[in-house]
Amino acid sequence: MSSSRAPRTFEVRHVQLARAAFAALAAVMITFSPDHSAAIGMSVFSGWAIATSIVFFLAIWLVYPAGRRWPFVLMGILTVVAGMVGGVSTWRTTTVFFVVVIVWALLAGTIELVAGIRWRRTLRGSTDPQARSEARDALTVGIITIVLGLGLLFVPTQYALNYYIADAGRSFTLTGITIGVGIFGGYAAIIAVYLAIAGFSPRRSPVASPPAEGAPAASDQGNA
Numbered sequence: 677m678s679s680s681r682a683p684r685t686f687e688v689r690h691v692q693l694a695r696a697a698f699a700a701l702a703a704v705m706i707t708f709s710p711d712h713s714a715a716i717g718m719s720v721f722s723g724w725a726i727a728t729s730i731v732f733f734l735a736i737w738l739v740y741p742a743g744r745r746w747p748f749v750l751m752g753i754l755t756v757v758a759g760m761v762g763g764v765s766t767w768r769t770t771t772v773f774f775v776v777v778i779v780w781a782l783l784a785g786t787i788e789l790v791a792g793i794r795w796r797r798t799l800r801g802s803t804d805p806q807a808r809s810e811a812r813d814a815l816t817v818g819i820i821t822i823v824l825g826l827g828l829l830f831v832p833t834q835y836a837l838n839y840y841i842a843d844a845g846r847s848f849t850l851t852g853i854t855i856g857v858g859i860f861g862g863y864a865a866i867i868a869v870y871l872a873i874a875g876f877s878p879r880r881s882p883v884a885s886p887p888a889e890g891a892p893a894a895s896d897q898g899n900a
Contacts, residue, residue, distance in 0.1 A: 686734070686739050688739060689874075690875075691735045692871045692874045692875035695728060695867070695871050696868045696870075698724055699728075699864040701724070702720050702860075702861070702864040703862075706857060706858070706860065707861055712853065712857040713854075714769050714853050714857075715768045717773050717853065717857035718772065719768065721777060722763040725759030726759035729751075729753075733752045735748050736749055736752065747787050747790075751784050751787050758780040770833050770856075774828055774831070774856055777824075777860060778828045785820070785821030785822035787818070788814050789814075790818070791814050792812070792813075792817075793815060796811040796815065809877070813870075813874045817871070820870070827859050833852045833856075835855070836850070836852070837850040837851075
């Protein structure tokens, strides 16, 4: 007798699409905002982080089995704490922005990277393309997140460059926080596109293993 398993209401693709949607929203808010100050950067990061942490916590409950929940537990706690710190208006300074985003990116990226590596090791010889794709996506997003943290480390927080645009008839100042907020906006856009593609990609069924030598085929069993 064969037992059928009912499909989950929420799947990995829903987690990916939800993360992509919130990242796209953060990227749009930063891109179309004329103000790239620490206050705006921290407010956008805070809202994105808290929303993303909710996705992580729902994934723990609705999507992943017991053996694969630990990365989302850690990333959910880390991300919600970073979001709550960014939500304190008096802490929305240039220094706090760089410290919070860098620490979050390096830790969260490392967690997701390690999870992807461990999943790939456990899937060696597996014929499930969906599981292998999920491991690859986790590894890729982890690397991109670490690159965000490393990139912000090289941005001087007190940097200021004054320049003049003749067509606009005015002077402008490029600051370290402007660059930092822009880098985070670029990261959010990249993550949004990558996870959206991953979420909308068709899911392939696992490849059936060939029957062992000497074992009767399914059709032979039915005719027996």
